[in-house]
Amino acid sequence: MATTVVAAGKLKIMASKDSNLPANMIVDVNGHESRKYEDFNGVFPVGGREETGGYKGFGLAMMVDILSGVLSGAEFGATCKGAGNLGLGFIAIDPNQFEDGFTNRMQSLIDACRNQPPADVGRPVLVPGDPERQHMELCDQLGGIPYTKKLLQIVDSIAERYQITPLL
Known part of the structure; x- marks a missing residue:
């Protein structure tokens, strides 16, 4: 995130x-x-x-x-501009070492969050991962990833600058 x-x-x-x-x-x-x-x-x-x-x-x-x-x-900080020496941090936790029934308790939390009344009627309450799953479903329905016309124009101009023939 x-x-x-x-x-x-x-x-x-x-x-x-x-x-x-x-x-x-x-x-x-x-x-x-x-x-x-x-x-x-x-x-x-x-x-x-x-x-x-x-x-x-x-x-x-x-x-x-x-x-x-x-x-x-x-x-790190201001020296980290995106493409270079990027680091990753990992924390591994076995939740079962803390409390029995983690999976069921976690599902109860997710269900409780999703079942809250939404702030915007017609837009359900989402938990982390829900928007990404919805977008993946949309891409599956469309048979690909939707792009804006302007973004495609940018990609075309990059291809033209480097003399790359577009695939489509």
């Missing part, structure tokens, strides 16, 4: 659909909020601004950075 309000890859997809991004997502080089992707210099942490709990998201991001970057000897 991203420890920011939105994953960087989703920002690129949003920007390919619209010239303005939603509020409270990205900051510019001066640390000020911007809605223009070309100003992108960082993403607000989970929780957004300080007054909405962003410091908690920052703490979570820092913990992940320590476990996956600092501890592993990989890039």
